[in-house]
Amino acid sequence: xxGVMQNPRHLVxxxxxxxxxxxxxxxxxxxxxxxxxxxxxxxxxxxYLQKENIIDESGMPKxxxxxxxxxxxxxxxxxxxxxxxxxAAYFCASxxxxxxxxxxxxxGTRLTVL
Amino acid sequence: AQSVTQLDSQVPxxxxxPVELRCNYSSSVSVYLxxxxxxxxxxxxxxxxxxxxxxxVESINGFEAEFNKSQTSFHLRKPSVHISDTxxxxxxxxxxxxxxxxxIFGKGTxxxxxx
Numbered sequence: 001x002x003g004v005m006q007n008p009r010h011l012v013x014x015x016x017x018x019x020x021x022x023x024x025x026x027x028x029x030x031x032x033x034x035x036x037x038x039x040x041x042x043x044x045x046x047x048y049l050q051k052e053n054i055i056d057e058s059g060m061p062k063x064x065x066x067x068x069x070x071x072x073x074x075x076x077x078x079x080x081x082x083x084x085x086x087x088a089a090y091f092c093a094s095x096x097x098x099x100x101x102x103x104x105x106x107x108g109t110r111l112t113v114l
Numbered sequence: 115a116q117s118v119t120q121l122d123s124q125v126p127x128x129x130x131x132p133v134e135l136r137c138n139y140s141s142s143v144s145v146y147l148x149x150x151x152x153x154x155x156x157x158x159x160x161x162x163x164x165x166x167x168x169x170x171v172e173s174i175n176g177f178e179a180e181f182n183k184s185q186t187s188f189h190l191r192k193p194s195v196h197i198s199d200t201x202x203x204x205x206x207x208x209x210x211x212x213x214x215x216x217x218i219f220g221k222g223t224x225x226x227x228x229x
């Protein structure tokens with residue numbers, strides 16, 4: 001039973017490019033969460049999604065960031081026109097609908113913006 | 115608003131010594147409490163959690179944490195640490211009955227176990 005999968009593990013982009021981060025939840029999990037970890041900081045909640053629905057995006061920056069979790073396929077976190085301050089580790093977590101409070105984390109995508 | 119404070123950013127200890135990693139939280143509502151561990155270049159793994167019931171919770175690898183409502187604390191302890199416990203530990207809270215998605219994390223404590 002595979003865990004939460006994230007790809008790519010490392011992503012390098014130049015300023016102004018787009019970054020797409022993918023997350024495949026654990027089998028049977030219908031809830032996906034995205035968190036960002038800046039250097040020397042804890043994880044900060046960004047967005048919570050269920051299939052085809054954004055439930056809570058209170059932690060998402062107002063501009064350039066978007067997330068989706070389509071009916072088929074992985075969840076995508078998209079960052080347009082990246083800036084150096086977007087450099088961070090982005091973690092995805094998933095949970096079962098019935099056990100929302102136990103979130104299983106993926107290995108993360110480390111984004112570096114040059 | 116909720117917040118989590120982990121007072122110690124780094125804790126060096128010798129192997130087989132006891133350790134306590136401190137966590138305090140602030141919240142105006144009831145909360146769930148969690149400890150996660152992050153090994154180098156890996157994602158977070160749930161170590162233990164408090165949802166309700168007994169205030170003392172244990173993990174399978176010898177860690178325990180006690181929920182103290184009056185002191186708003188959830189300190190993590192282990193009576194005898196191993197080299198393999200070297201990792202970063204994060205305390206987190208979420209609202210009881212809240213949006214069911216928003217874990218709030220502390221800044222983490224790096225535990226370094228020396229031989």
